């Protein structure tokens with residue numbers, strides 16, 4: 001009986017220690033970033049995702065249990081969102097060894113026009129981040145396949161530092177991922193190429209698709225004003241602008257209220273369609289988004 005138990009322990013030790021040695025623990029804000037890290041890192045990498053399904057990154061506040069989990073994380077991948085600006089210093093004070101990796105490093109970022117995410121926070125009564133309210137660049141960099149390739153390379157480099165014995169695996173995974181993303185980029189380009197110039201504008205409530213629009217020569221027209229529902233006057237202006245585009249579809253996302261979008265849709269006789277900038281399956285999601293836009297803009 002005792003002998004059996006000892007035997008069991010000895011059989012488990014090599015197994016447990018191999019997991020303990022290999023496992024890397026990193027954290028990200030949102031699911032599509034976890035997809036990038038997991039695709040490059042494979043099964044040896046544990047990724048904590050802080051923003052749960054259905055929540056908006058720009059307004060989410062991590063729970064105490066998640067802050068505890070951050071204490072064992074080795075790296076945190078930031079995209080320069082207001083979430084990162086507010087929470088990275090707190091992650092750091094809870095875990096001084098935490099490596100902060102800026103995935104937006106080396107990416108030429110677009111300005112966030114007609115809307116600032118920071119106002120979401122002002123509305124939630126947070127006063128400590130007012131100093132960077134103005135002029136924060138658009139954080140939605142994961143919605144352009146070419147930028148994802150760039151980000152995945154940075155991820156591979158960081159994981160290689162954390163687990164040098166697996167460097168080949170990480171870069172092999174990254175190369176395969178880059179190839180998939182190149183294919184995706186070609187497919188999206190082909191899908192959207194036939195849309196005539198006068199139809200290349202699309203209406204969206206929350207302007208998450210700026211990099212996507214930039215990459216594929218589309219024009220994003222946001223409805224949200226400074227991260228909020230527009231006032232009646234702004235709504236009238238939005239309806240006017242929406243009419244001018246001739247758009248028959250207004251895109252919304254699951255994490256944000258669709259009240260205004262529905263009001264505008266009624267006024268201009270458009271239908272509502274969903275694009276999710278935070279879906280966890282990034283490659284398939286970008287493909288779905290391109291198909292939805294091709295359909296909407298035909």
Ligand SMILES: [Zn+2]
Nearest residue numbers: 058206207208
């Ligand atoms: Zn957003």
